[in-house]
Amino acid sequence: MSEVLSRPPAGRAQWSRCPGCRLFLYERKLARNLGVCPECGWHGRLTAPGRLDQLLDAGSRRALDIPVATGDPLGFTDSRPYPERLREARASTGLEEAVVCARGAIEGNAVIVAAMDFRFLGGSLGAAAGELIAGAAGVALSERTPLLIVTASGGARMQEGAIALMQMAKTSQALGELDEAGVLTVSLITDPTFGGVAASFATLCDVIIAEPGARLGFAGRRVIEQTIRQTLPDDFQTAEFLLEHGVIDLVRPRSVLRGTLGRLLATAARRPPAGLPPEPGPDAAHLVTDPAALPDRDAWETVRSARDIGRPTTLDYAGQVFEEFLELHGDRLAADCPAIVGGLARLGGLGVVAIGHQKGHDVAELTRRDFGMPMPAGYRKAARLMRLAAKLGLPVVTFVDTPGAHPGAVAEEQGQSVAIAENLRLMAALPVPVVAVVTGEGGSGGALALAVADRVLALSGAVYSVISPEGCASILWRDAAAAPRAAAALRLDARRLLGCGVLDAVVEEPDGGARGAPAQTAARLRAALAATLRELLPLDAAAVVAARRARFRRFRGEGPSGIADPH
Incomplete structure (x- = not known):
């Protein structure tokens, strides 16, 4: 084609x-x-100036003055001398190099943009192009302004030999400095993006968005097929293929790119004037800290209720608790596990990173999402998003609702235990506030991998345990029918978990429960999160981490904090 x-x-x-x-x-x-x-x-392909005109707010574009010089380090000649090819590229495009850099705004949000132009020697990455990318990153660093890179390239510029190769390291280093400074980076992948560009700055950004059908890869399709003597899938290396395999976050048609980028920049960068979510409303009264104030419910009935597929899911809450939620995808390694969802959100104007288990409301969705049982890729996706939160200084909110981590040979082959363990360690040291809410079923380490938090809340109809009642009954009573007895023995309901200190507070569900009153439940949950974050946000990073570690250090055999079981 x-x-x-x-x-x-x-x-x-x-x-x-x-x-x-x-x-x-x-x-x-x-x-x-x-x-x-x-x-x-x-x-279709756009020129770099055309791309800037489409993305930036009218009248906001200002060229960046980044001095560069293109030399001929090798004295390279193929059918024509390299300097002659450069002169021809400049004459035909009106550009000095394959990258155009500017500052501007997208829907009112300041941004530094470096846009590549495929017309200029195939958008190849030479010394001058690398210097322009690194220079734009330097401006973003000095001004603490998000950086957007629009890629379109066949790879490193062969006519500059190893000097071109060094640009991969130079540009990657520049993005690393932005990581250290907590400055958001975004790449927009356009067709094609290959070679040294794909293997450096294009895939190092915090968020990777691609246009439909855009191809991204290290080696081209023809080279791969000739090397391995195999026929590749028709969609190989396309944006859609890469989204499914966890490499990119989003595929967005050009018509909605400005809106998507505007939402992303606003959610990641804007703060309310006081840096806190709004004062909680009257629904905050439903945040219960006294176990005696909760009704004594039958444990097995609570388990059955917590598993009800009519209860709201993470995506349901994301759409009602937050004013904005932009879902991001992929572990950047191999897959996009559908049993864990996450992304950037706003709560009362405050940017947060929201992550949670996702089940479903019907058999088709439950099956597609593996009944909310994550594969290792799901935990690695969660870890990636938590690291993004730490970089940007955004609090983390997690929604826990899973029977447990996915069991099976493939999960074990992919390192299920390692993925969970790494999340536990990562969350214990995150330098931002973390609030976890058990919204339904909190099953074993698969649940805890999203619940090492400063404050652990639960809905009053939720459960949280080391094992399922059926599993416990099969092991200890050798009879799965003893599950109700096991549920009572495990003391897995919210009242008893609050009493022993596993929970810090319980969000009381309205009459009819979360299933019967989802909007009211979401309103109470929103108020509870706002109140909890207002308590945590004034603390500095060191205090947050120290208190979180102390919280989990307290769990000893005699019961944490000396809190008695109210039963």
């Missing part, structure tokens, strides 16, 4: 043929549609 618009026969110069559906398109209509075919959705 051709990757650029082809011209029609003479006399029809205002028309172009779409490489996707092969239809002729009126160029003015194509331009009005942002270079996207209105028939098949094929995304």
Whole structure:
């Protein structure tokens, strides 16, 4: 398939043929549609200046003055000398190099942008292009402004040899400095992005967004097929393929890119004037800290209620507790586990990172999401998002609702125990406030991997235990039918968990429970989170970590904090 618009026969110069559906398109209509075919959705290549015009707010664009010089370090000549190719690229594009850098705003949010232009020697990464990327990162660093990199490249520039190779290290180093400074970085992958660009700054950003069909990879398809003598899938290295395999966060059509980037920048960067969520409303009265104030419920009935597929899921709460939720995907290694969801959210204007187990409300969704039982990729996705929260200084809110981690050979082969253990260690040391809420079923280490928090809350209809009642009954009573007896013995309901200090507070569910009154439950949960975060946010990072570690250090055989079981 051709990757650029082809011209029609003479006399029809205002028309172009779409490489996707092969239809002729009126160029003015194509331009009005942002270079996207209105028939098949094929995304045509844009110039770097055209890309900046589309993304940045009108009148906000200002060129960055980053002095660079392109040399000829090798005296390279193929069919023509390298300097001649450079002169031709400059003349045909009107650009000095393959990267254009600017400052501006997207929906009112300040941003530094470095946009690559494939027309300039295939967007190849040479010394000057690397210096422009690193220079834009330097401006973002000095101004503490988010950096957006738009990629379009065939890879490192061969005519500059090892000097071009060094640009991979230079640009990666520049992004590392932004990580250390807590500055948000975003890459927008456009077609194509290969080689040294893909293996450096393009995939090192905090959030990776791709246009539909955009290809991203280290080696090209033809090279791989010739090397391994295999036929690759049709969608190999496309944005959709990479999303499924956990490499990128989002695939967004060009028509909604500005909106997506605006939401992302706002959620990650904006703070309310006081740096705190709003004062909790009257629903905050439903945050219970006295176990005696909770009703004494039958343990087995509570277990059955906590498992009810009608109870709200993490995504349900994300849509009602927060004003904004932008889901991010993938562990950046191999997969996007659907049993854990997470992303950037806003609570009363305060940016937070929200993560939770996701079950479903019907058999199809439950099956697709493995009944909320995460694979190792799910815990690694959660860990990636928690590290992003630490970098940006955003509190973490987790929603716990899982029977446990996914059991099975594949999970074990992929390091299930290691993934859980690493999350426990990571959460214990996160330098930002962490609040966990058990919303349904808190099963074993699979639940704890999202619950090493400063404050652990639970809905009054939730349960939390070292093992399922059925598992306990099968092991100790050798009879799964003894599950009700095991549930009572495990003391896994909210009242008893609050009494022994595993929980810090309980959010009382309205009449009818979370299933019967989901909106009211979400309102109470929102108030509880706001109240808890207002308590934690004034603490500095060292105090937060020290208190969290002390909280879990207290759990000894005699019961933490000397709190008696109210039963």
